[in-house]
Amino acid sequence: MGDEEVMSASDEGIATAGGYAPHPFIGGRTAALRALAAWRMSWPGAPRVIALTGDPGSGRGRLLTGFLMLCDPEYRKQLPLDDLDPATVPPDLPAPAVPDPERLTSAQLLWTLADHFGLRATRTEDIFTELAAREEQVTIVVPDIATAGPVRAANEPARLLQDVLKPLAATPTVQLLAVVERESAAELAASLPGGQAQIIDLDAPEWADPEGLVLHAETALDTAAGAPELPFTTDPELRGTLAAALAARAGGNRLTVQLAVQSLLMQPEGFDPADTERLPGTLGQVLDLHAARLGADPQTLRLMLAPLAFAEGDGLPVQLWGPLANAVAEQDLSQAIADGMLLAAPFVQLPDAPDDDGTSDGTNGGAPADDGTDGTPAPRPLIRLAHPALAAEVRAGLPDPRGAQTRIAMALLEAVPDQDWSKADPYIRDHIAGHTLDAGLLPQLLTDPGLFAHADPVTLRAAVEAVPLEALGAPARTYLRTAPLLTRSEAPVSMRAAFLESAFVEDGLLPYAQALHGLGLDLPWRTLWSLPLTGATGVTLGTLAPAAAPGTADGPDGPSGDGGAAPALPVALVVVPAGTPGSRPVPGGDTTALLVHELATAAYLDTDPAQVVSPSDEERAAGRHGLSRSADYLRVWSRTDREVVAALISDTPITGADLSPDGILVVATHRGVTARQIVTAQPARPTVPAQAAGPADVPASPGLEGDHS
Numbered sequence: 267m268g269d270e271e272v273m274s275a276s277d278e279g280i281a282t283a284g285g286y287a288p289h290p291f292i293g294g295r296t297a298a299l300r301a302l303a304a305w306r307m308s309w310p311g312a313p314r315v316i317a318l319t320g321d322p323g324s325g326r327g328r329l330l331t332g333f334l335m336l337c338d339p340e341y342r343k344q345l346p347l348d349d350l351d352p353a354t355v356p357p358d359l360p361a362p363a364v365p366d367p368e369r370l371t372s373a374q375l376l377w378t379l380a381d382h383f384g385l386r387a388t389r390t391e392d393i394f395t396e397l398a399a400r401e402e403q404v405t406i407v408v409p410d411i412a413t414a415g416p417v418r419a420a421n422e423p424a425r426l427l428q429d430v431l432k433p434l435a436a437t438p439t440v441q442l443l444a445v446v447e448r449e450s451a452a453e454l455a456a457s458l459p460g461g462q463a464q465i466i467d468l469d470a471p472e473w474a475d476p477e478g479l480v481l482h483a484e485t486a487l488d489t490a491a492g493a494p495e496l497p498f499t500t501d502p503e504l505r506g507t508l509a510a511a512l513a514a515r516a517g518g519n520r521l522t523v524q525l526a527v528q529s530l531l532m533q534p535e536g537f538d539p540a541d542t543e544r545l546p547g548t549l550g551q552v553l554d555l556h557a558a559r560l561g562a563d564p565q566t567l568r569l570m571l572a573p574l575a576f577a578e579g580d581g582l583p584v585q586l587w588g589p590l591a592n593a594v595a596e597q598d599l600s601q602a603i604a605d606g607m608l609l610a611a612p613f614v615q616l617p618d619a620p621d622d623d624g625t626s627d628g629t630n631g632g633a634p635a636d637d638g639t640d641g642t643p644a645p646r647p648l649i650r651l652a653h654p655a656l657a658a659e660v661r662a663g664l665p666d667p668r669g670a671q672t673r674i675a676m677a678l679l680e681a682v683p684d685q686d687w688s689k690a691d692p693y694i695r696d697h698i699a700g701h702t703l704d705a706g707l708l709p710q711l712l713t714d715p716g717l718f719a720h721a722d723p724v725t726l727r728a729a730v731e732a733v734p735l736e737a738l739g740a741p742a743r744t745y746l747r748t749a750p751l752l753t754r755s756e757a758p759v760s761m762r763a764a765f766l767e768s769a770f771v772e773d774g775l776l777p778y779a780q781a782l783h784g785l786g787l788d789l790p791w792r793t794l795w796s797l798p799l800t801g802a803t804g805v806t807l808g809t810l811a812p813a814a815a816p817g818t819a820d821g822p823d824g825p826s827g828d829g830g831a832a833p834a835l836p837v838a839l840v841v842v843p844a845g846t847p848g849s850r851p852v853p854g855g856d857t858t859a860l861l862v863h864e865l866a867t868a869a870y871l872d873t874d875p876a877q878v879v880s881p882s883d884e885e886r887a888a889g890r891h892g893l894s895r896s897a898d899y900l901r902v903w904s905r906t907d908r909e910v911v912a913a914l915i916s917d918t919p920i921t922g923a924d925l926s927p928d929g930i931l932v933v934a935t936h937r938g939v940t941a942r943q944i945v946t947a948q949p950a951r952p953t954v955p956a957q958a959a960g961p962a963d964v965p966a967s968p969g970l971e972g973d974h975s
Contacts, residue, residue: 427450806838
C-alpha cells in the first residue's frame with residue numbers, strides 16, 4: 267500500500283489549525299508549502315533558490331509532488347483550492363520546467379532543459395548563457411538528484427550539483443527549486459550571496475510535521491484505507507494511540523512509519539500494540555523486528571534483500587534474485603527465498619508500483635527491456651526494494667558490502683552463456699559494468715570487444731568514465747573516446763560494433779577490430795587502414811600508372827606475370843599541411859602539400875602527385891555506390907535502389923571523403939585518414955542512425971556538444 271492510498275483519506279473533515287483543509291495529497295507540511303508558494307510567486311523577501319532536503323524517507327519527494335500539483339494549471343482544477351490555506355496556494359502561473367534527473371547524466375539533464383526552452387545552444391555551457399540572456403525569469407524544479415546517473419557507483423549526483431545546479435543557481439534569470447541531500451543543500455546555498463538561497467530541511471524543527479506524520483500512520487492503519495480488520499485497526503482509540511507511538515519512535519521519518527505499518531499489517535502475529543518499546547525507530551529496526559516476529563534470522567532477511575539493494579536500473583530480473591542471493595550469502599538460500607516471501611514482502615515491490623513514501627519516480631520500470639539485438643524488445647518481470655534508503659540500509663548492514671558486490675559481479679559474469687554477450691540476459695549485459703565498478707573490478711572487464719558492442723552505451727560509458735584514466739587499458743581508452751559517438755547516434759549493436767572496429771584500427775589495436783568481425787554481426791564495412799595524419803584537409807582517390815609507381819615494372823617480367831601490361835595502381839591522394847614528412851608541395855600553394863598512399867595497404871609512395879589520374883565522372887557513375895556527406899556524417903548508398911548501405915558519423919569534422927569504384931571509402935578528419943571496404947553482400951540493410959537518414963544536403967548536425975542522448 268503506497269502513500270497515495272494512505273493520504274487519500276486525509277480529507278475526511280480533518281482541518282488544520284485556522285480552519286483550512288489539509289492538502290489532499292500531502293495531508294500536512296503547511297509551513298513548507300507556504301515557503302514554496304512564496305518562492306513561486308516571487309514574494310518580496312522570498313529567495314530565488316530553494317534547496318529542499320531532509321533524511322531519506324522524510325517525504326521530501328511527496329512534498330514536491332504535492333506542491334507541483336498546485337503549480338500545474340490543469341491539475342489545479344482537480345484540487346479544492348478554496349478550502350486550502352491561501353498562503354500555500356501559488357498563483358495560477360505556467361507550470362515550471364521539471365527535468366527529472368533519474369538515471370540521467372548531467373549533460374543529458376542540461377539538454378533536456380535546452381529542449382524544453384527551445385534553446386539554440388550547441389555546447390552545454392551555452393545553455394546557461396542563453397538562459398541568462400532571457401528577458402523573463404524561468405522557473406526550474408529539479409526532483410531528487412540522488413536518483414541521477416545511469417550507474418549508482420559513478421556518483422553522478424555530485425557531478426550534477428557542480429555542473430548543473432550551481433550554474434543554474436548562479437544564473438540571475440533562473441528561479442530554482444532542487445531536492446538534494448543535506449550536505450549538497452549547504453554547498454548550494456553557500457555558493458550564492460546571502461538572501462538568494464534558502465534551505466528547507468524537513469527534519470529541522472521549524473519544518474517538521476509531527477501531526478501530519480501521526481495522521482499518516484493513523485490513516486495507514488485504518489480499515490477504510492484497506493487495512494485488514496485487527497484490534498488495532500478497527501478500534502479508533504487503539505489505532506490513534508498506536509499511530510502516535512509509531513510516529514514518535516520514527517523520529518519524523520515517514521518511510522520508517524510506512525514500512526513499520528506494512529510489516530504489522532502483513533504479519534500481526536507476535537505484535538503487542540501496548541509494547542511501544544518494540545516499535546521501530548529506524549529502517550534497520552524495521553527489518554530486524556519484522557524478521558523476529560516471523561521467527562527468522564534478521565541477517566538472513568538482509569542477505570535475501572542484498573541483491574535487490576545492489577541492483578541497478580529499474581530493478582533486478584526475478585530469475586536472478588535467487589542465484590545472486592546465494593552468491594552473497596555463500597550458501598544456498600533458494601529454500602529460504604521460496605519459503606520467505608512473507609518475510610521479504612513488506613520491503614519489495616514491482617517497479618511500476620508507487621514508492622512507499624510517495625516518491626514514485628514516475629518511470630515505467632516494468633516496461634519491455636531491449637533484448638540486445640536489432641529485433642523487438644521482450645518484457646521481463648523485475649523486482650526492487652521499496653525505497654533507495656532501504657537499499658542503503660541493507661548494504662550498510664552487510665559485514666562486507668564490497669565483497670558482496672564482488673560475489674554478485676562474478677555470479678553475473680558466470681551467467682553469461684559461453685561468455686557470448688549476445689546471449690546474455692539484458693540486465694547482465696547492460697549493468698555488469700555498474701556492479702564491477704562498485705566492486706573495483708571494472709578495468710579487468712574492459713578488454714572484451716563483445717561487451718563494448720552489446721552493452722548499453724549510456725550505462726557503460728558512465729561506468730568507464732568513473733574509472734581513473736590511468737587505470738584503463740588501451741581497449742578501454744579507445745572505447746572511452748568512441749562512447750560519445752555511440753550515445754549520440756543511438757545506433758544498434760551492429761553499427762556500434764562498426765564504429766568501434768574503426769576506432770580500434772585507428773588506435774592500432776587490430777586484434778580487437780578483428781574480434782568484432784567474429785561476433786556474427788553484419789558490419790557495413792571492414793576498416794583496412796588508418797593513418798594519423800593530423801591536419802588532413804582533403805582526399806581524392808585515383809590510379810597511378812605502373813611506370814609511375816615506385817617498385818613496379820612493365821613488360822613480361824612486370825607484376826602482371828602473364829606477359830601483359832601491369833594494371834594501374836589504386837592510390838589515395840591526401841591534402842596535408844605543408845611540411846608534412848614525405849609530402850610534396852601543391853603547385854602554386856605554400857600552405858598545403860600532397861601525400862600519395864597505396865589504397866589497399868596505405869603504403870607510402872614516393873612519387874609525383876601529378877601522376878595520379880582521378881576517375882572520370884562516367885567512371886564514378888558506373889560504380890555500384892554513391893556518396894553523400896555533411897560536416898560530420900556521410901552515407902554510402904546503392905545506385906540501383908538508392909538504399910543506404912553504410913552510414914558513418916564522425917566525432918571530429920570530416921574534411922574530405924572519396925569512394926573508389928570497387929567500394930573503398932577513404933575519409934579524412936581532424937584525427938587522420940581512414941580507409942574502409944564497404945561490405946555489400948549483406949543479408950539485410952543496416953539500421954541507419956537517425957542523423958544519417960536525411961537527404962544529402964541536410965545541414966550539418968551540431969556535433970558532440972549538441973548530443974541530447
